[in-house]
Amino acid sequence: MTAFxxxxxxxxxxxxxxxxxxxxxxxxxxxxxxxxxxxxxxxxGLRWDFExxxxxxxxxxxxxxxxxxxxxxxxxxxxxYGLVDSDGRLDGDVRSYRDPRTEGMARRLRERVDDETLxxxxxxxxxxxxxxxxxxxxPEGRLEHRTMLLLPDLLAHRLTGELGAEVTNASTTALLDxxxxxxxxxxxxxxxxxxGLLPPLRQPxxxxxxxxxxxxxxxxxxxxxxxAVAAVPASGDRFGYVSCGTWSLAGLVLxxxxxSPQARAxxxxxxxxxxxxxxxxxxxxxxxxxxxxxxxWRAHGRDTRLDDVLTAAMREPAxxxxxxxxxxxxxxxxxxxxxxxxxxxxxxQPVPETPPQVVxxxxxxxxxxxxxxxRTAAGLADRELDVVHLVGGGALNEPLCRLTxxxxxxxxxxxxxxxxxxxxAFVQARAAGVLEEVPASTPxxxxxxxxxxxxxxxxxxxxxxA
Numbered sequence: 001m002t003a004f005x006x007x008x009x010x011x012x013x014x015x016x017x018x019x020x021x022x023x024x025x026x027x028x029x030x031x032x033x034x035x036x037x038x039x040x041x042x043x044x045g046l047r048w049d050f051e052x053x054x055x056x057x058x059x060x061x062x063x064x065x066x067x068x069x070x071x072x073x074x075x076x077x078x079x080x081y082g083l084v085d086s087d088g089r090l091d092g093d094v095r096s097y098r099d100p101r102t103e104g105m106a107r108r109l110r111e112r113v114d115d116e117t118l119x120x121x122x123x124x125x126x127x128x129x130x131x132x133x134x135x136x137x138x139p140e141g142r143l144e145h146r147t148m149l150l151l152p153d154l155l156a157h158r159l160t161g162e163l164g165a166e167v168t169n170a171s172t173t174a175l176l177d178x179x180x181x182x183x184x185x186x187x188x189x190x191x192x193x194x195x196g197l198l199p200p201l202r203q204p205x206x207x208x209x210x211x212x213x214x215x216x217x218x219x220x221x222x223x224x225x226x227x228a229v230a231a232v233p234a235s236g237d238r239f240g241y242v243s244c245g246t247w248s249l250a251g252l253v254l255x256x257x258x259x260s261p262q263a264r265a266x267x268x269x270x271x272x273x274x275x276x277x278x279x280x281x282x283x284x285x286x287x288x289x290x291x292x293x294x295x296x297w298r299a300h301g302r303d304t305r306l307d308d309v310l311t312a313a314m315r316e317p318a319x320x321x322x323x324x325x326x327x328x329x330x331x332x333x334x335x336x337x338x339x340x341x342x343x344x345x346x347x348x349q350p351v352p353e354t355p356p357q358v359v360x361x362x363x364x365x366x367x368x369x370x371x372x373x374x375r376t377a378a379g380l381a382d383r384e385l386d387v388v389h390l391v392g393g394g395a396l397n398e399p400l401c402r403l404t405x406x407x408x409x410x411x412x413x414x415x416x417x418x419x420x421x422x423x424x425a426f427v428q429a430r431a432a433g434v435l436e437e438v439p440a441s442t443p444x445x446x447x448x449x450x451x452x453x454x455x456x457x458x459x460x461x462x463x464x465x466a
Contacts, residue, residue, distance in 0.1 A: 002434050003067040005215070006424035007057055008224060009076035009151065011246045012037055012291060014053065016060025017418065018067055019425030025439045026425050028418050032060035038096035038333075046096035046333075048151075050082060054158050058212075065213060070432050072159070072211055073220035073424045074152040075227045077246075078172035079131045082154045083146040088161060090154070091146060097129035098332055105133035112190045116264070121187060123178035123257045123270030124171075125283055128328070131173035135193060148197050152222035159217050160209025163199045166219045168226035170201060171272035178257040178270045178278070204274050205431040220427040221274050225249045225281075227423030228391050230274045231416060231438055238386040240374040242404065243419065244394025246288045248325075248366060250373035251281025252381055263380050274427065280381060282373040285325040287394055289362045292336035297355055304355055312356035313363060314399050319455060321349045321361045324463040325369040347462065363400050364407075364459065371407035371456070372465040388412045391419035395445070405447040407456050414445040 006017040006028070016032040034056040038046040061072065083091045095101065106128060109118070115126075124130065131150075135143065149157055150169045157163060170176045170183075175191075175198065177184045183198050202208065202219040204226075211217050221227040228243040232253075242250045257270035257278050271279045297304045321344045323330075329339050337358045341351045344361070352358045370388075378385050388410050394400055395414040405412040416422050422438075429435040 002429070002432065003064075003069045004425045004428040004432075005061060005064050005069045005072040006220075006421040006428070007060070007072065007074040007155070008227070008418070008421040008424060009036055009053070009074070010224065010420075011077045014056060015418075015421060016057060016064065017421040017425070018064055018069070019421070019429070020067075021429050021434050024435070026422060026429065026435070028421055028425065031063050032056065038098060041093065045093075045101065046099040047093040048080065048096055050090065050094045050154070054155060057155060061211065061213075061215075069215055071216045071218045071428045073218050073428045074155050075220055075222045075224045075420055075424050076151045076155075078150070078169055078223045078225070079129055079134065081131060081134070081148045081150050083143070084149055084154070084157065084163070086145055088157070094151065094154070095134065097134070100332070101137045102128050102133040105136045108136055109133065109191060112192070113187065116261075118174065118187070119264040120259055121177055121184050122174045123259050123263075124174045125267050125269030127283060132175055132187070132191060135197075136191065143194050143197055146194075146197060147199050149199065150222070153199070156208050156217055156219075159211040162209040164202045164208065164219070165199045166202045166204065166222040168204065168221045168272045168274070169223040171270075172223060176272070178259065181272060204427050218428050218431055220424045223271065224420040226271065226273055226279065227421075227427070228419035229253060229279055230423035230426060231419040232389045232391055233416075233438060233444065234387075234389055238384055240377065240385045240388045240410075242370050242374070242388060242390045242394070243392050244286055244390055244397075244400070245392040246286055246291070248284045248286035248370060248394070249279075249281050250284065250370050251279060251377045252383060254278045254280045254381055258380055260380065266376050266380060268377065268380060280377055282377070284369045284373060285330050286366065287397070289325065289330060289336055289340070289366070290359065292333060293340075293355070293358055293362065296335050296337055302355065309355050309359050310397065310399050313359035316356050316360040319364060319459040320357065321352050322368065322459050322462045323347075323361060323365045324465075325365045349462070363403050365463070366400060367403035367407040368456070368460050368463070368465050370404045371409075372460065374408060385410060390414045391416060393417060398445075401445065401447045402450075405449045406451040409449050409453055411449065412447040414447065416442045
């Protein structure tokens with residue numbers, strides 16, 4: 001057996017996983033799991049506790065020492081960063097993308113770069129928290145003599161002392177040229193950012209340095225979705241994917257970016273994947289809606305178990321209430337059931353009042369968002385789809401998988417669940433020369449489409465997703 005450590009950080013929980021390669025497969029073992037959510041800090045603002053995060057990662061790495069791993073790889077959510085000074089020290093906190101500080105920054109950037117030019121260079125979906133807007137919100141002078149490190153690169157720097165930016169995560173910043181896969185000097189200049197702010201780029205599989213204890217640290221597909229897509233067990237090109245966790249990212253794997261006006265109008269993104277591929281997708285709200293709802297119910301003393309509420313939700317009438325899962329009102333933490341109820345009230349629909357009713361609304365709304373994204377992506381890229389691969393934590397949510405198959409009108413293959421960690425370990429194993437292709441490490445659950453396609457169409461019309 002050959003072992004690799006995959007550090008996989010999600011926006012609600014983090015994992016240190018040990019991937020053991022044997023007989024052409026990767027067996028994943030969870031070594032350490034810990035919460036990662038942002039917290040309100042004195043003075044305001046949502047921030048990640050980087051010292052706590054790095055402490056948990058280091059503790060997990062120590063627990064892996066007896067396996068004598070070949071290397072370590074790190075992936076995480078995108079867009080958030082830390083600033084490192086000329087002495088290599090982290091300057092200040094790592095702010096969360098859910099922090100409201102970017103309000104008005106898109107308007108400020110638009111005064112310098114029009115939307116068409118920005119999309120033509122980056123091919124990136126507009127999201128109010130993209131890194132470029134976060135950087136514009138920094139106080140004047142704070143970026144001078146600093147290096148911006150996205151979270152996985154910041155952790156790699158903590159382990160190795162080396163500065164760099166892995167390209168799949170760099171592609172989410174709205175500062176990378178989608179065609180050349182290099183930093184855009186034009187955008188850096190027009191945004192008024194210091195020319196030395198951005199570090200050298202790295203490719204997945206590249207060696208970064210050595211961690212304490214002498215284990216090499218490798219760049220993997222450090223955006224967790226890029227790692228998850230790398231683990232999709234698909235053949236050919238007639239497949240779509242949904243990487244479903246806190247967020248749902250639904251799209252296609254393409255050989256080149258789609259930078260058309262139609263793609264920009266549809267708010268699709270072109271992010272870098274492994275081996276020069278492009279992840280053509282739309283980022284939509286995911287199981288965040290469900291996890292925040294569960295948090296609220298438990299805080300109010302409701303004895304709500306996820307399995308029970310999912311089962312009860314599927315007994316509720318179909319299409320009673322539908323919401324637009326991408327409505328910005330759902331972005332911040334808070335009372336999600338109340339926001340969903342208000343959205344239904346505002347649109348003249350029945351208001352979900354019980355947890356099963358709220359969950360049924362969430363599941364159907366997410367399934368519709370998945371179907372709409374995949375249908376739009378296929379049209380923009382002129383590609384036919386035969387199957388949808390749903391990976392990540394959402395693969396454990398059987399009702400969501402079934403509803404996604406129904407909404408898409410296509411079979412859904414669910415799994416692997418730990419797709420990001422698997423893709424992380426695979427890139428390391430391939431760099432070490434012990435694997436050439438993504439192994440089918442876990443059995444997949446298959447869901448065939450059922451139900452009335454016209455009923456889904458009518459439901460989609462309520463939120464403009466027909």
